[in-house]
Amino acid sequence: MMEANKTQVTEFILTGLTDISELRLPLFLVFFVIYLTTMVGNLGLIFLIWKDSHLHTPMYLSLGSLAFADACSSSSVTPKMLVNFLSKTHMISLAECITQFYFFASSANTECFLLVVMAYDRYVAICKPLIYPVIMSNSFSIHLLGISYIIGFLHPMLHVGLLFRLSFCKSNIIHYFYCEVLQLFKISCTDPALNMILIFLFSVVIQSFTFMTIIISYSCVVFAILKQKSGKGRSKAFSTCSAHLLSVTLFYGTLFFMYVRPGSGSAENKDKMYSLFYTVIIPFLNPFIYSLRNKEVLGAVGRIINKQISRKGL
Incomplete structure (x- = not known):
């Protein structure tokens, strides 16, 4: 009877990144610029790949898909965080909270599998160059990317469904800047043990499987590169793979610390x-990591600019 009489919480307060009011406007400006740059960078990369026929290859289709996942990941978290920097209430409804968690989790899961597809593409390109066009056709690449998105968007539905078994009556304060699922468990009146176990198990399985697949693929790539006699070919291969590995290291490093390490969530x-x-900075960095040292992307930018100049000249 006492449990039934408890008031169920349907709105939460997100405390945000800081309690210091003087820092909110400067932080708003910093993260607004970051978000704007993230969207321009990722959506610009997608537009570039779509517009330039030279980039209609499996590698760049994967890169465009990754850019879309990064744009979705950042958009699921950053706009609400920006609003809260200027708002006095910092309120978010339970429905908004669960929706935010779902879209962020979907984007993050999809990115794990997209990075596997990109690693496999590089493995085939460098270790099996003669049959690369046969194995990694555009249609096969699109199928792999589609499967990545399907798995990425289906898996979080399990955790969203389990969230509805929880009730919230202890507190409506989430000491975070978005509706992170581990923080919801902390203020749940219902025992979240089942939710936590499944989050941990699926995180271990998905992150470990995808990370190990990527590491094995790139290990084969490194050995193949070292066997090459051409210094120019070796340098080009290392340049391409180093960008991928940097992105993988940044992404998986933070995910492992959040959801796989023992005692996750204890150090707030x-x-x-x-x-x-991984919600704001990595989506911001990825377009630069993949584009600045990529001669084909820079060449595509040059071709589009030249076309625009020639049209205006006419």
């Missing part, structure tokens, strides 16, 4: 930094 400030890194 550190967890905020890890979360900030």
